[in-house]
Amino acid sequence: MEGGETVRVSVIGATGYGGVELVRILHQHPKVDEIICYSHSHGGMTLQEVFPHLTNLRHLPLQEVNINQIAEQSDIVFTATPAGVSHQIIPSLQKWGVPCIDLSGDLRFPSPEVYEKWYGKKTASASFLQKVVYGLPEWFSSQIAEAQVIANPGCYPTAASLGLLPLLSGDVIIENSILVDAKSGVSGAGRSLSLGTHYGEVNESVAAYKIGVHQHTPEIEENIKRVTNKEVAITFTPHLVPMTRGILCTIYASLKGNQTIDEIEALFRDRYRNKPFVRLRPRGIYPKTKEVVGSNYCDIGIQVDTRTNRVVVISVIDNVMKGAAGQAVQNWNIMSGWAEDTGLTFTPLYP
Incomplete structure (x- = not known):
């Protein structure tokens, strides 16, 4: 091809x-x-x-x-x-x-x-x-290029891993302090009918679900192991919000030292410098799910809370695109030796 x-x-x-x-x-x-x-x-x-x-x-x-x-x-x-x-x-x-x-x-x-x-x-x-090769392109592109079978990542693990892995690869956070608070639109549950995604149940409500037992928890932990070679247990709590598309992950972790926001931002810039689908926001500006809908982008905002010595990362994706179909095509492009963004240069829909 x-x-x-x-x-x-x-x-x-x-x-x-x-x-x-x-x-x-x-x-x-x-x-x-x-x-x-x-x-x-x-x-x-x-x-x-x-x-x-x-x-x-x-x-x-x-x-x-x-x-x-x-x-x-x-x-x-x-x-x-x-x-x-x-x-x-x-x-x-x-x-x-x-x-x-x-x-x-x-x-x-x-x-x-x-x-x-x-x-x-x-x-x-x-x-x-x-x-099988795990298909998170921003981290495993060399393996993807040689693969015959790709396991496309889940939607929550995509958003969480893209926001978390630069911190872990840079060895700046305490591993057992990681908290991932995630919100998803109802399309993440698929098209099959269920009471939990019924309009009357979801509209004007936000609900946590599968606390401590969500199947994407070990997938995020496996990505941590792939990058750090460490067994790390995280706290991951997903929430269902009344919108169709989108995932927002708020990631919290305690810093090992007194790293500044300049140092943390440098980790992300260096890691994603040539990655076409990760967009880092200017300091103090945090992404919204609406700003990536219909696109294959993951937008990331970063803050360091000096009072608690924690870093906070906001990561947003369209769960059906970067969290599923868009990322699958991105992986196919890499497997085929084409430009990574071939057929994927969608500008996000707005409003």
Whole structure:
């Protein structure tokens, strides 16, 4: 997939929020020749019947999943499936040598036991998981460039890790002091109906949930281990807020010394200097979720509280873009040797 060659892309799970966002991005990606959509729940329909806003796109039938057919007609496969599904599909596609990027959580941990403990489902074998590369591009781009299977990060871990890892790699914070307070819009729960995301339950309310047991907690901790080689336990509390898209993480940590904000900002500037999708805010200006909606950006604001000797980092993303589909395409670009921002130069929507 080099030079002027265009490719055929398959999206398995095209009728979820992550899947349909992939279709939106891929439709205008300059390297994409054909998008092939698969859906177990809507097989036999067209994507336009499920999502009328896509009426202008070329007719996109929703096909039932057939591994042999997918392998024969795909140059790259994205799986945007519920937890517990993709690990049954991707190992079979790998036998055909088809590159895969998984947007579910199935392949994010090198140990199947960790996944099974936090997700309550089975996953791939330990030997297969060792072949998977975790796809946080700003930190693991060299491994991504050589990968055949990418585990796309979760939305909360993307926002939290991008705001936290420069502090850890710079060795300026006390590891057991890390607190991550996170807020997400309801699209993070997916498109399936549930009482917890019902309009009447969510509107005019903010609620914490899965305190101490959220499945993204070990994913953030695994990223810390990938960068520092240390086992660190964090406090992570997610909240549901009455908006559709967006995640805001407020990260607190105690400083090891008396580092100034100049020193902390320098860590972030040095780390993200050539990273097109991380934008650092000027001092004293903190990002809002509305300022990244519809884009693949992660915006970061930093403050040092000298009274408590803590650093506070605000990190915001669009959970469906940088937290899912946009980051998946970013990973594909790196795998393919293209410019990292190919097909992703969306300006955020505002207001």
